[in-house]
Amino acid sequence: MKPIAICAAIFCLALSACTKKKADYQAEIAKVVPEYIEFKEATSIESGAYRISIEALNGKFYKGYNELRIKVSDKQSKQEVKVSAVTFLPIITKADGTKASGPHRYQPNYLASEHYFSGYAVFTDESGANGEWDLYLSFDVASTSYRVQKRVQVEKQANKNLNMVSFKAKDGADYIIALVSPQKPKVAENALVAGIYRYNPPLDAPSGEFPDPGQFSYAEVGGYTLQLDPRMPEPSMGNHSSLNNKDLVQKDDGFYHGVVNYTMTGNWTLNLIMLNQQGQILKGTVVPTDFTPGVEGVKSELYIDILF
């Protein structure tokens, strides 16, 4: 039986050699793209007997679009306080002392059922060398006005799917486009949501002690269209694109909604063309559709890079 035993031994030896592991697709996607669904307190300010709490996803402010929930409570009883005339203004003070803001909702609206004021802020930069952010809030409780200010930390947005872009368009205005959703795209058809904001230059000189909102005004633009052409920019991908994508148009919530298909995970560029209500191109160029392996994909003059 010896030769057979030798055969068997070789067999076992051959079997025990190692191989490659399969990709853990679900874990891989979760690692690259953190998804935040929980609102946590990002900062709080105390004024008189009241405590103002501002909640954001993951309890942090990030560069780009941030949905915010503002709650005012009694310091002692921790009960919700009936407040009115809430205003919210984020301001960045740059290294040279100039001040600016980003798109925001100056008058957050109260959601009675949820017991908070709903607002948002698009932070155009992260805190640090480029400047520091302060939040200015005011509110009335029983005809007494309160004004508070708080320096906050705006962090880098690690999730490229929530990137933003700011630019000057052909109409001479400054615009910001910020991605709102999806946070965690899939290799599939994804609903794509973005906000388009236009900077309103101040008409008058600044007035008052507290920052004048007239100096820092942004408008949510209505009736525009964002034409979409998603492509993989890596030279190796040869300008690869996907199919069944839909341009972004405005819906009732003020955001622009469209559809983007991702055929694989990796780097993607959302090539955009922004059209105004009359269908005139305000920004963006048509990108070539040829398959060009080895050549980095040409991007539109208006684009946002994402990664998942």
Added chain:
Amino acid sequence: MKKSTLTAFLMLLLGIKVNAQAPSIFNDSTKLLKEVKVTANAKKKIETDMKMAVTVDEFLATADNISFIKRGAYAWEPLLNNMSTERTTVTIDGMHVFGACTDKMDPITSYVESNNLSAVDVTSGQGGNMHGATIGGSIDMTRRSTPFGLDKKWNGSYQTGFEFNNSQFFNLGNVAYSTDKLVADGSIAFRKAGNYYDGYSNKVKHSQFQKFNSSLGLAYKTSPLSSVRLDAIFDRADNVGFPALPMDLWLSRALITSATYKQLFKDGWLRALDTKIYFNALEHYMDDTKRSENLVHMDMPGWSTTYGMLAKANFIRGDISSEVQLNLYDNRSIAEMTMYPQDRSKKTMFAYSWPWVTTRYGGLSINNSWDFSARSSLLFGGALGLNYNRSKYVEFNWIFHPGAPQQKTRLLPSLHASYQLKLNQFDFSVGTGYGHRAPSVSEAYGYYIYNSFDRYDYIGNPNLKNEISYEANASAGFKNEKFGIKAKVNVFSIQNYIIGRVLSLGSPMNYQSVGVKGYTSLSHAQLFNFSLNANYNILENLGWKGTLTYARATDEKGGNLPFIRPLSYQSSLSYRYRDFKFQTSVNGDLEQKNYSPEYGEDATPAYTVLNLSADYSFKLKNVSAVLQVAAENLLNQYYSTYADWGNIPRMGRNIYTSLKFKF
């Protein structure tokens, strides 16, 4: 009695074959098992007339209805009746094994070796439905198994050889131990080859390969009429070049295992029961880092795991003998695609080319042979199968087919009948068949599978309909002591013929590709195959053999289908003188005129190849030995065939020698 059961076991372990082509006929006149006659189709020894130490591919190539798509020197993809592996079933001892490579770089035939097989059964058309749904037929490779109670307890053989063209060195060893109760056998094979040279003596880069194969079998006789057998095959291929593809194989491994229980019955209708459970796991890792032309590198690993069982029963009642087989299997196919940008620190890009696709099949097949007169017999049978597919990461399929179902169940019926008539020295047959097949994993769920032949990325379609085949076949033959001739013809009319068509949507993903093709169904397609075989024994020790084959296939608009063999011929002469045997053969194809530019084909010129071989048999004590010296493509013709991927040239003159010992 002891002798008779022994005979029965010899039969048992050789495997009693009942199939549509040649049913076994049990002589029922006495109850003694020594009277059991098995006139199954004669098992072909795994060697060709020309070459003693063949690869499985070379052996299969000698069958007149098998042709090959070749992507290099290794792992040829067999085509049966000019149909590729999606339309045929390829099994090992009835076990289903599915390749782990999306680019078909690992047909099942690449996971076995000639020294662990005893025969290959090729059945054309619906007659091949025994192991599952098919259109073109079935190829079943039978594992070598040693009979119980041989006169000699120990048997062995060893073969070594060298091929000069590609410096291929091979060693094949077999050993078997046999007693009345216990049998053990093992085999080891090792081949290593460098790049081969074409007819202009240019090196064909990336055509090297290295293969290790080993098999083990253990059988135990549990009672005079029953036995258990355990089998395992392990195969490993390393550093296999595919000159026609933009990537090579770094490593592929297969473990193919089974446990079989056989029971024979002395009397009654039921004559034999054969139950097998099996498991096989394949892994296949491509490597494109050795190709400097690739600016980007892509990992494309694939895995395929199959569990299954089959149960077979043979019945005899009067003039009717029947075979019933139950097939069950569960396969999971996974293939990944990871691309690395030039800057490796950047995020890689990832997709599934097979998004964890499960295939489950359960089916019952029945084949009957009714000898209603001494001259004529009727073969008829059918099968009914249930095929279930599920794609785990169906989002990849939804990109091109939004809303496609994640799971799909299909019913696959099959029917066939043929009438055979023997009139003195003539024999005739006519037959017909009808059958369905489910789309393959790639056809239904593949995602950006790059096909380097037409340079398109292929997308599967989960909504494809079953392919439905209507088939007719006929044969006529004449045979006497000196001369034999046989003509065979078959026609397939296939509805919902699955093939890739250019999609205007979508853009390619793979570096070399030019566009995207989606698998779609043509309303119908036709295939026609014809073969003519003749042999003539000119003298007692001088014989001639010839084969002619022709095929034609068209789609719904009369356009040509790809990979259809043009008129091909083979003619050989053999001469025996004492312990010497000399052979010469000529084979070739005529010009391929009916090519399909739509599917990436171009016209292939005619070619002729001349081969020569000489064998010398001798004895050293009680070891018998054969020495062979031979040459393939003696005239060093530069050629490539209609089915050579990317028109890569075939091997030029190849002189080889081999030596075989049997002890």
